[in-house]
Amino acid sequence: MQPPAALAIIWARAGALWLGAAASWPPLTPISAERSGGSRPFSGFSRRDFLRGSGAVAAATAIHQQATAAAQEAAGTKVAAGKQTITLNVNGKDHSVQVEPRTTLLEALRTQLDLTGAKPICNDGSSGGATVLEDGKPIQANMRLAMQCVGKKIQTVESLAGDAVPQAFVDCDAQQCGFCTPGFVVAVRAFLNMKPKATEEEIRAGLNGNLCRCGTYANIIHAAVQVVKGGANG
Amino acid sequence: MADLYTWPAADKATAVGKRVKRLDGPEKSTGTAKYTYDINLKNQLIAKGLGCPHAHCKITSIDVAPALKVPGVVHAEALRQSGNEIEWQGELLAVVAAETEGAAREGVAAIKVEYEMLPVFVEESNLAAAEAAGRATKGGGKTQTAREPGDDDDEDEFIAKEIERLFAESAHVVEAEYGIDPITHCCLEPHGSTVEWQGNKLVAHLSTQNVSGTANGFATPLNITADDVTVHCDYIGGGFGSKFAPDYWGVAAAKIAKATGRPVQLMLDRDQELKIGGWRPSAYIKAKLGADKDGIVQVWDSSHWGSSGAPNPGGVNHSTIPYVFAPPNYRRTQTNIKTNHALARAWRAPNHPQACAITQVALDDLARKMGANSLDIFMKNLGTDDKPGVAGAKPSVYKAEMEVAAKLMDWNAKWHPHGKGPAKGSVVEGLGMAIHTWGGGANNSTCTVKVHPDGGVETFCGTQDLGVGTRTVLALVLAECFGLPYEAIKVNIGSSKYPVSGPSGGSTTVGGVSAAHRRAGQDAFQKIAELVGKKLEVDPKTLQAVGGRVQVAGNPAKSVSWKEACSLLGMQPLEVKGENQSGQRSDLTSSQVGGVQMAHVAVDKETGVVTMKKFVAVQDMGLVVARKQAESQIYGAVIMGIAYSLFERRISDPKTGAFVNAELKDYKLARLGDVGEIVVEIYEPESERSRGVIGLGEPPVIAPGAAISNAVCNALGVRVPTLPMTPERVLAALGKA
Known part of the structure; x- marks a missing residue:
């Protein structure tokens, strides 16, 4: 029985890290608690539990940095297990959320903060439906564990309500069913932050990480061009 | 009476045919539009299905008990039993409901199923292989020739000869093979529902193209009556012809919600959406x-x-x-x-x-x-x-x-x-x-339009917006009838408790809903014009609604504001029903x-x-x-x-x-x-x-x-x-x- 794909991917990523880590940490002793001055390490942790998703996960920052085990150790890799309360900074405010190691940022945003603008469309980051900003950079919220985002500034589409981009989407009718629209709005915002004077050619080349099934691309191009021309672009 | 209802001439129209912003554009562009997948109800469980990994097999055993041991799993249920033949990949065999998505997925992975494999055939482009596998059947056909067979001719023989003759006489002949592979609907919002029971009544948020027509699809298998079901769909993330029914997984969600006493959300996974969603x-x-x-x-x-x-x-x-x-x-x-x-x-x-x-x-x-x-x-x-x-x-x-x-x-x-x-x-x-x-051609549609004494206008219609801009269409039609800006019209769609409107299939929605609303709007205006006519002492037939006023055509001096006109209604709002019947001939569609x-x-x-x-x-x-x-x-x-x-x-x-x-x-x-x-x-x-x-x-x-x-x-x-x-x-x- 294959695990569902979304988790498989997360597990695969985390697993790959762990396989690398295992050699240098034979007893898999959590080390962070001591380093960070905690009273005692978590107990009863095993790699099997970790892979089952009910155990612990290495500190999220290390996962996407793809650091070596040694580097992680040096950097103070942290192990967490079970349900945790963490603080996520979303749209300028700190929120306490209850997560498991396997909880994705997308799930935390949608089910705990009721910020449902970012959408669960794919399991592999290929749809762009879950695009949010992390410290100003676009990421796929379904490809990040919530724990990885502690200490980061997360911005969702809901924070862009007064922005020129959603306004341009409305002006240019760049939406039909609208399910992909929030992801696209964030992606356009991020792209134009990076290239405020983007030409139409650059827009056509630079916004291919998001999928739309209704076929709103033509109007999204119009909208992005309008934002650039309107000068309301940061 | 039908010819009373018409559209204004192109050069007279003030709303219909204009280029306007989508009424629900801001909600869709800022993430506040709530789709079925976005509904978060208190104590809601997340359910996930186990899709059959094989394209053709028989289930020899299925055991959902291990799923129940997974922390966070609240309910697990087999949808198929030992002995059932499954004829395609992705068919849901069992569902697991849990406190979180992760627990539901872990529960699904814990289910034990054993299969007996059966012969598979999927080569749809290969006719010879299909025939050899006994998978091809005649699907009908038709023949027509300009020359008809004589009384003594064998028809098949005549046609074969006639076709042969026509090709022989053709100056140019093209003979070739062409094809087009299967594609999926691939709705970005997968099929699914978020359901809850309120006593013995089911409230189903369903991603559907058929708001008015799915209550029965829930009621019959649940042994309740359709009047105890409310279907909601304010927004749908794509349908394209694939979302007309609750589907068995919608019914499964309702059954789990009943069994657990908690709301349940069951949306197909991406691969399931592609395999079984259409x-x-x-x-x-x-x-x-x-x-x-x-x-x-x-x-x-x-x-x-x-x-x-x-x-x-x-x-x-x-x-x-x-x-x-x-x-x-x-x-x-x-x-x-x-x-x-x-x-x-x-x-x-x-x-x-x-x-x-x-x-x-x-x-x-x-x-x-x-x-x-x-x-x-x-x-x-x-x-x-x-x-x-x-x-x-x-x-x-x-x-x-x-x-x-x-x-x-x-x-x-x-x-x-x-x-x-x-x-x-x-x-x-x-x-x-x-x-x-x-x-x-226009579908069946009914609507209730209310004009309030303070000038407010709202409509209720059990239709849906697949992305067409249904809300915008309805607002433009009523704005035209009442001489108002289209943003002033409050459009209520997406509930099965609203007047019945047809499913959105076959390009029939805009015709149906706009005809029903044009009729309701013209009837409502006629009633208001009678009141205004009395007040202004003019023939109501000379009155028109334009620019927020009700005025004698061509004489803006003889007019009242829309608000003043509506105040003549007294205490009660005016309620008018509009209807269109599929196949109805009229000037409107x-x-x-x-x-x-x-x-x-x-x-x-x-x-x-x-x-x-x-x-x-x-x-x-x-x-x-x-x-x-x-x-x-x-x-x-x-x-x-x-x-x-x-x-x-x-x-x-x-x-x-x-x-x-x-x-x-x-x-x-x-x-x-x-x-x-x-x-x-x-x-x-x-x-x-x-x-x-x-x-x-x-x-x-x-x-x-x-x-x-x-x-x-x-x-x-x-x-x-x-x-x-x-x-x-x-x-x-x-x-x-």
């Missing part, structure tokens, strides 16, 4: 056409085949073959292949895109063979309004649209005979075209449109990559209500067409039957950079506008396949016979792969 039948054809020396087709002979899955073998209906063009003599047969796939569902313009893609390519191959301009060949085969050579729209409409499209494409200046264009390095360019038709599309592509002969340069879509849709949204729908249809022409297909492993590309990284759709320049032109002269509203959703998605295939053929000089025209297939057609 797909479009494939179609492959052996075709032969014979034309006279002028290139006018005299005889058509074809046999086509394809699959619509295991439960009910079908395929593209032969009645659409050859597509639009109706030669005087034809013979066509259909063969249905049973493959191990879930049942296909209606996909935007059922039958038409495939029929167009596998037959209008033959007309273009005729042009290629003759060294003729494809536009001339298409034009010549239209016939005349008195003696049409085409079905659907009038030849004069297609002709006029071809002229408009040719101008927008600059067709004649760019045209070169097939394969004879200049090359820039390894890149050659080409032009292609195709034409299409669709009915799009009609049916049968035509469209012409032209494609300009560049093809790299070294890599086989096809690039869209430009696409022109000219479309008749009768009277336009919401112009900007109508244009969006055409853009979208063209882009969907580009996807199935160049990128998109379901790939089934012939040995295991597995749908191997059922994730979005592998299921290739067009992306923003793939679509080139698209030019949309709505053809709305008075002759067409006066026909009233006709549905638009389906028609523009029909012709892209043939138009783009023809453009690639014009570029290369050889046909890439099967869609999508992937680089591999382009190279194969060039003899390079």
